[in-house]
Amino acid sequence: MQGEKNLGSQGGGRFRAWASRLAAVAFWLAVWELAARAIDLKIILVGPSQVLVRLAELVATGEFWASVALSFGRIALGFLAALLLGAALAALASRWRAVRELVAPVMGAVKAVPVASFVILVLLWVSSRELSIVIAFLMALPVVYTNVLEGIEQTDPTLVEMAEVFGIRGWERVRLVYASQVLPYARAAISLGLGLSWKAGIAAEVIGLPDFTIGEHLYDAKVYLDTPSLFAWTVAIVALSALVEWVVSHGMAAAQARWEARP
Amino acid sequence: MTGGFALRRVDKAYGDLVVLSGVTAEFAPARAHVLMGPSGAGKTTLLRLLMGLEEPDVGLVERPGSARLAATFQEDRLLDGLTATANIRAPHGRMRGAELAAFLARERAALASVGLPVDARPVRELSGGQRRRVSILRCALADADALFFDEPLKGMDDATVGRVMAFLLPEMEGRTVFWVTHDERELAWFPRAERWHVAGGTTRR
Numbered sequence: 001m002q003g004e005k006n007l008g009s010q011g012g013g014r015f016r017a018w019a020s021r022l023a024a025v026a027f028w029l030a031v032w033e034l035a036a037r038a039i040d041l042k043i044i045l046v047g048p049s050q051v052l053v054r055l056a057e058l059v060a061t062g063e064f065w066a067s068v069a070l071s072f073g074r075i076a077l078g079f080l081a082a083l084l085l086g087a088a089l090a091a092l093a094s095r096w097r098a099v100r101e102l103v104a105p106v107m108g109a110v111k112a113v114p115v116a117s118f119v120i121l122v123l124l125w126v127s128s129r130e131l132s133i134v135i136a137f138l139m140a141l142p143v144v145y146t147n148v149l150e151g152i153e154q155t156d157p158t159l160v161e162m163a164e165v166f167g168i169r170g171w172e173r174v175r176l177v178y179a180s181q182v183l184p185y186a187r188a189a190i191s192l193g194l195g196l197s198w199k200a201g202i203a204a205e206v207i208g209l210p211d212f213t214i215g216e217h218l219y220d221a222k223v224y225l226d227t228p229s230l231f232a233w234t235v236a237i238v239a240l241s242a243l244v245e246w247v248v249s250h251g252m253a254a255a256q257a258r259w260e261a262r263p
Numbered sequence: 264m265t266g267g268f269a270l271r272r273v274d275k276a277y278g279d280l281v282v283l284s285g286v287t288a289e290f291a292p293a294r295a296h297v298l299m300g301p302s303g304a305g306k307t308t309l310l311r312l313l314m315g316l317e318e319p320d321v322g323l324v325e326r327p328g329s330a331r332l333a334a335t336f337q338e339d340r341l342l343d344g345l346t347a348t349a350n351i352r353a354p355h356g357r358m359r360g361a362e363l364a365a366f367l368a369r370e371r372a373a374l375a376s377v378g379l380p381v382d383a384r385p386v387r388e389l390s391g392g393q394r395r396r397v398s399i400l401r402c403a404l405a406d407a408d409a410l411f412f413d414e415p416l417k418g419m420d421d422a423t424v425g426r427v428m429a430f431l432l433p434e435m436e437g438r439t440v441f442w443v444t445h446d447e448r449e450l451a452w453f454p455r456a457e458r459w460h461v462a463g464g465t466t467r468r
Binding site: 158164167177260261 | 314316331332333334336338340342343344345346348349353354356357367383385401405407411
């Protein structure tokens, strides 16, 4: 009985928390709408209703989806490369101190240098089409490397000893002992790195202006003082980011649950 | 090749704490060796030396080069995210198809015989006592020539001890077994075992 009561009040608490969150969002949307109507100047500020209308128009065009696919595909490619290289480097760095010391200043520099500097520098090396791949890669690499290395370092030494005694070596040891210990760190790195890559990749497109990309549309909106489009594209970017984050984190959780339930 | 473990004039200390001093012992292969002694007498250190997890400060530890080892450590040392069967199978490499099905059947029979449920839960959701038994089964079902048990029955109730030993004793047959305990009652399970007393830095039969 006690349990049921607690469960009930917990459910109610969650509902209240969601309701108050939604109310807060609704409040700010209303403020935004009222401010836009009061200013009544599309160039300065457009209200949420106008943004929604513009977004609906954009979504109906093939160009919108082509741009989203192109930008997303390139950024995802850069991110995946960072994931693979970051994890591999972390594995090597955990094994050999020399690798870690060699890599440390590079990662430090990549973390410290502003994205804009990288964008301009990378534009001198590669065409604007490859720019967002490289920028997404550079943003995610130190995040993945640092987190995975931390995960490997935190691996329970008594489990490593157990593997040693039982003769669990090589790939089997990675798969059974290290993978599960590194997984929480890797998941954190993936969700953090994805967000960073996505935002920095689009910022790079705004500067590099590769054809038919989200960044180019944002730039056009600026040039033509098309504020509704600027807002609509921004909403699309945020929504896509949230969607990808949700799909990836749920996908990883489901994959982990399946792996854990193996007989 | 089975067995053939020996210590020759072994000294082992941790800082100022002398754990073993001048220990010489030969452990006959394919037999059970029960290592008794008070807490802190160096029984675990002795096991760790034999398993190759520690090096002696002085002296020599002989281990048959090709011996495959398995252990039930004092702690469970399980892979928390995996099921009991996946944990028990961990030392066996990757199995597929008929081989996997046959081993799974063996695992399930073993789990049932020591009173453990067979389900899809990861072992982090099992109780301490259940985890202990999974750890014992992982050791017993490993393809090993030498089995090391460090107080495996500690804290287990009598009925469970009976079930676990009924399963373990036939599994230990023909293998070199090192069984550490400080509970005299456990000796009853090993009427033919060699008994070793570890105390005061020395080990004697």
